[in-house]
Amino acid sequence: MGARVITVTSGKGGVGKTTATANLAVALATLNKKVVCIDADIGLRNLDVVMGLENRIVYDLVDVVEGRCKLRQAMVKDKRVPDLYLLPAAQTRDKTAVSPQDMVSLTNQLREDFDYILIDSPAGIEWGFRNALAPADEVIVVTNPEVSAVRDADRIIGLIEAEERKVPASLVINRVKPDMVRKGDMLSVEDVLEILSVRLLGVIPEDEHILISSNRGAPLALDHDKSAAGDAFRNIARRLNGEKVPLLDLEQKGGVLRRLVRMFGTSEPRS
Amino acid sequence: MASFFERLRGRREPSSAESARERLKLVLVTDRSDLSPEKLEQMQAEIIQVIKNYLQIEETQVNIKLEHRERKTYLVADIPLVRDHAQRAVAALEASAPPANREEVPVAGDTKPKRPSNPSRPRSSQGTPDA
Numbered sequence: 155m156g157a158r159v160i161t162v163t164s165g166k167g168g169v170g171k172t173t174a175t176a177n178l179a180v181a182l183a184t185l186n187k188k189v190v191c192i193d194a195d196i197g198l199r200n201l202d203v204v205m206g207l208e209n210r211i212v213y214d215l216v217d218v219v220e221g222r223c224k225l226r227q228a229m230v231k232d233k234r235v236p237d238l239y240l241l242p243a244a245q246t247r248d249k250t251a252v253s254p255q256d257m258v259s260l261t262n263q264l265r266e267d268f269d270y271i272l273i274d275s276p277a278g279i280e281w282g283f284r285n286a287l288a289p290a291d292e293v294i295v296v297t298n299p300e301v302s303a304v305r306d307a308d309r310i311i312g313l314i315e316a317e318e319r320k321v322p323a324s325l326v327i328n329r330v331k332p333d334m335v336r337k338g339d340m341l342s343v344e345d346v347l348e349i350l351s352v353r354l355l356g357v358i359p360e361d362e363h364i365l366i367s368s369n370r371g372a373p374l375a376l377d378h379d380k381s382a383a384g385d386a387f388r389n390i391a392r393r394l395n396g397e398k399v400p401l402l403d404l405e406q407k408g409g410v411l412r413r414l415v416r417m418f419g420t421s422e423p424r425s
Numbered sequence: 426m427a428s429f430f431e432r433l434r435g436r437r438e439p440s441s442a443e444s445a446r447e448r449l450k451l452v453l454v455t456d457r458s459d460l461s462p463e464k465l466e467q468m469q470a471e472i473i474q475v476i477k478n479y480l481q482i483e484e485t486q487v488n489i490k491l492e493h494r495e496r497k498t499y500l501v502a503d504i505p506l507v508r509d510h511a512q513r514a515v516a517a518l519e520a521s522a523p524p525a526n527r528e529e530v531p532v533a534g535d536t537k538p539k540r541p542s543n544p545s546r547p548r549s550s551q552g553t554p555d556a
Binding site for chain 2: 300301304305308309311312315335337338339340341342345349350351352
């Protein structure tokens with residue numbers, strides 16, 4: 155059995171799937187877990203640059219599937235942490251170069267040797283998403299507290315639930331701005347959960363360090379105590395690992411200020 | 426905190442987050458059921474026609490809508506009967522056991538509909554006005 159295969163997906167593009175995958179991979183690896191992440195976004199690969207491994211790619215996922223190299227030859231080792239590898243997507247190929255069955259057999263070859271296999275799904279609900287979903291033991295749906303992202307997350311969760319194979323899904327709400335939530339100008343964590351009715355795995359605050367870290371190709375989760383978002387990702391990694399970790403202060407739904415605000419009326423009473 | 430003062434003065438515009446929430450709930454009804462608002466209205470009209478063959482109902486107060494709870498979609502119908510008729514209908518129902526007491530029908534691919542097991546959350550869907 156071995157590894158847990160976790161697919162990170164969202165429906166909508168640009169909500170932070172790749173950032174989440176990179177940071178969770180790094181955070182799990184710093185917990186001394188053996189981790190490999192697979193970029194399933196063929197033709198639009200990005201996990202390599204977010205992780206800062208783009209210059210070390212020799213082979214890619216399609217080379218493996220088409221037998222031009224051994225699986226191990228295509229895996230790029232991240233030297234900053236003990237046991238982390240990236241299997242990059244092909245940049246010049248079409249998504250149809252890989253089938254869901256390919257993804258299943260590929261992950262099966264890796265299960266023995268790893269604790270976690272993270273798959274970065276492409277946006278959308280078609281081929282690439284199907285490839286990413288096929289081998290998943292669990293799915294993490296990333297969304298933003300924003301109408302379009304929540305709507306697409308709902309669609310994705312519906313598609314996952316419609317699968318015959320029952321794959322549990324959990325939610326990461328990314329780019330939350332507590333100030334805006336307080337002013338009633340952003341959907342709260344509770345709002346999103348009420349609408350999507352899915353298990354909450356974590357909340358990531360909006361954080362400019364995210365952009366800085368992707369500029370540098372050094373995921374935030376590498377640096378301890380440097381940023382709120384990095385802490386939030388590390389907390390999610392620990393939760394995945396079975397630890398009970400409370401939500402960060404700024405993520406909390408029932409903070410004193412929030413409660414005051416509710417009492418005095420930015421939120422309507424629930425029926 | 427503007428809304429606090431607005432409320433003191435008795436007027437309050439919904440916050441943008443509230444608008445987002447309400448708009449999302451509405452659009453998801455359509456997304457999840459694949460039923461446009463027009464189709465839903467048409468269905469309501471047809472349901473009313475069928476029921477009118479059997480019962481006298483307060484046609485203008487009929488409310489049929491899709492509702493989501495815990496990732497399940499329910500078709501919820503509030504169909505009040507005309508008063509006299511309601512009393513007779515209830516008497517007839519009580520005479521024939523067991524009474525079917527809910528009109529909620531899970532839709533949209535629920536192969537094994539699980540009824541909400543909590544009877545303390547009644548919905549006024551008996552089809553009868555409170556007597």
